[in-house]
Amino acid sequence: MEINVANELFDLSKSYQNWTLQRTQQKMISSTKLLDGFTSLRLKELSKLPYRLNLLDDLSTNENAHSKFLIRLLQYKPALLNFLEYLNNNSGVFNFNLDLIKRPELTWEKMRIDGLIKENNKYAIIIENKIHNAKEQEYQVGRYIEKCRAIGYKVEQIYVLYLTRTNNDHQSSQSWGVQYTIGDFKTRYSKLSYRSDILYWLEEYLETLDDKESLIKSAVIQYIDHLKHLFNKKEIYKNMNKELKQFLSDELKLTTDKAENVEIVNQRITELNELSTQLMDLMKTSKSSLFEEWKDQINEKYDFKSSQIFCYDDTRFVKTGVELEFQGHRFSVLIEHNGSSIYYGFGRHSSSDTLLPEVKYFLGSLIEEESFRSDNSWWYGWKYTSFKNALIDFEYLLKRVLEQIEKSK
Numbered sequence: 349m350e351i352n353v354a355n356e357l358f359d360l361s362k363s364y365q366n367w368t369l370q371r372t373q374q375k376m377i378s379s380t381k382l383l384d385g386f387t388s389l390r391l392k393e394l395s396k397l398p399y400r401l402n403l404l405d406d407l408s409t410n411e412n413a414h415s416k417f418l419i420r421l422l423q424y425k426p427a428l429l430n431f432l433e434y435l436n437n438n439s440g441v442f443n444f445n446l447d448l449i450k451r452p453e454l455t456w457e458k459m460r461i462d463g464l465i466k467e468n469n470k471y472a473i474i475i476e477n478k479i480h481n482a483k484e485q486e487y488q489v490g491r492y493i494e495k496c497r498a499i500g501y502k503v504e505q506i507y508v509l510y511l512t513r514t515n516n517d518h519q520s521s522q523s524w525g526v527q528y529t530i531g532d533f534k535t536r537y538s539k540l541s542y543r544s545d546i547l548y549w550l551e552e553y554l555e556t557l558d559d560k561e562s563l564i565k566s567a568v569i570q571y572i573d574h575l576k577h578l579f580n581k582k583e584i585y586k587n588m589n590k591e592l593k594q595f596l597s598d599e600l601k602l603t604t605d606k607a608e609n610v611e612i613v614n615q616r617i618t619e620l621n622e623l624s625t626q627l628m629d630l631m632k633t634s635k636s637s638l639f640e641e642w643k644d645q646i647n648e649k650y651d652f653k654s655s656q657i658f659c660y661d662d663t664r665f666v667k668t669g670v671e672l673e674f675q676g677h678r679f680s681v682l683i684e685h686n687g688s689s690i691y692y693g694f695g696r697h698s699s700s701d702t703l704l705p706e707v708k709y710f711l712g713s714l715i716e717e718e719s720f721r722s723d724n725s726w727w728y729g730w731k732y733t734s735f736k737n738a739l740i741d742f743e744y745l746l747k748r749v750l751e752q753i754e755k756s757k
Contacts, residue, residue: 379616379623382599389595393630404574410689410732415462415477417571418546423454424463424564427553439538444471444507459495459725463509472496473507477541482688485664490525503528507536514543516556547575568738606662635685636661642683642739643668650746658682670746671697674753679707679728681746684740692742693720693730694749703728710756714748 404417413464422428429449435442440490452467463475478484489508496506510519519539524530530537540546549573557565575581580589600616643659646652652670658680659668668684678697683690694711695705703725711728714720720729733741 361629379619385599386595390592393591397584402570403572405577411477411480411482412689413458414479416456419454419456428452431549435538441535442538443535457724461492469500471505472501473509475509475511477511478517479511479513480688481517484520484523487525489523490528493528508533510539512539512541515541515640542575543579553725635666639668640667646670656706674707674710677704677706681749683742689732690738691730692738693731694728696726
């Protein structure tokens with residue numbers, strides 16, 4: 349009798365698991381169909397819009413590009429003062445003494461910080477940019493605070509600006525690390541969204557520019573247009589957005605019962621978020637597999653020792669490449685992805701605390717010829733690439749540096 353009951357319970361549990369799996373699959377299929385229909389209609393409506401030309405649309409506008417543009421704009425001192433005044437007046441508790449601004453130094457991607465505004469050990473403003481929702485690295489902001497302390501700034505001199513895509517995006521508490529909390533930066537922290545805050549500030553600042561500042565004015569106009577295009581906030585999108593909303597209403601079978609409509613839409617958002625989570629996991633797995641595949645291909649093609657070829661995958665970066673040596677000085681040739689961008693180039697060896705001047709000199713001609721960026725404390729030189737071209741770009745660079753090492757013997 350007891351055995352029969354146990355078997356029935358086991359069968360019931362198995363049936364429930366199968367039902368749950370089938371229901372999840374049906375939700376995923378339904379969400380995918382909804383997305384396919386939405387995307388198809390959106391492309392159709394976009395094709396009806398007048399032709400537009402914006403250089404920023406055609407360039408690589410990832411987090412790094414947005415950080416660079418913002419810093420380049422703020423390097424114009426009137427823009428910086430206007431921006432900080434806007435923060436003081438509109439971000440609640442943020443409070444920065446504008447009288448401190450004399451000869452500010454603004455950098456992007458230095459010390460791996462998206463943007464940094466600092467001056468003579470008086471203040472350091474850290475800018476962390478998440479406009480494209482790049483994955484938040486472990487203890488990220490806390491580590492940046494420590495970097496600023498290491499170059500001479502006290503905690504009370506450090507400010508943090510956290511830039512998100514929309515107001516609904518947030519910074520997690522873990523990013524402050526184990527030493528700090530948001531409470532430690534009460535009047536020295538502000539979370540701004542590009543959609544609501546940065547775009548609004550840019551439009552306000554544009555009104556203050558006169559004809560003498562025509563180049564800055566044109567850059568701001570282009571950036572405003574780019575952001576409005578990104579967020580579908582332009583007038584030309586009104587009809588398209590109306591059509592898309594109608595499509596969603598029809599597909600979700602919304603009625604005049606507003607309360608029920610809220611439940612239906614909320615349920616679909618939950619399902620789409622689940623789909624997004626699964627896709628992100630799939631992306632992570634696919635990316636790890638791709639970097640492992642690249643490592644194997646490098647291993648097959650080149651006669652390196654196994655200890656020279658590496659492939660790392662942690663919460664912050666996934667990378668693969670080889671470690672080389674020039675006159676006893678080690679460095680890396682590698683491909684790396686940080687969650688939002690993929691790039692390749694020459695990096696420090698894992699045991700080096702700083703960039704070695706001997707390696708810097710040796711790689712100088714290659715870095716210049718290939719127009720690599722060298723504005724980073726970890727990279728001798730680097731350049732953006734794509735998943736499609738990364739291995740080709742890497743192998744070309746590896747071949748060139750190996751030839752140069754051979755010639756120097």
